């Protein structure tokens with residue numbers, strides 16, 4: 001699975017933490033920026049993620065801003081993107097099972113770093129249920 005990661009300045013430190021953790025497991029994440037704590041605009045990072053996923057360069061993504069809200073809003077404006085703010089274990093699983101979410105979102109100023117890693121494990125290890133009602137609803141999103 002190819003995974004891309006992106007963050008604004010508010011999420012930069014958490015992005016680096018996640019990247020380092022995955023690198024230790026031999027998984028290199030494709031980094032879409034930002035590359036410092038200098039202020040930047042989260043919609044531009046979300047746009048890059050949408051391009052990465054919709055072009056097939058990445059299968060899944062991780063996006064981070066201060067709260068997780070702005071970058072979720074921005075990502076979900078793109079067709080084909082289903083970005084889910086993951087804040088507990090059940091949500092991490094249901095985002096995949098019911099919503100076929102392809103982007104996991106976090107708020108670095110709100111969430112604990114180790115919980116984020118745990119939610120990512122669940123997210124990446126849970127399949128879409130492929131249920132008829134869920135497929136129908138997902139298709140309706142991109143009309």
Ligand code: RB5
Nearest residue numbers: 010065066067069070071
């Ligand atoms: C940046 O200061 C902050 O507004 C941003 O990271 C995010 O929390 C917006 O929703």
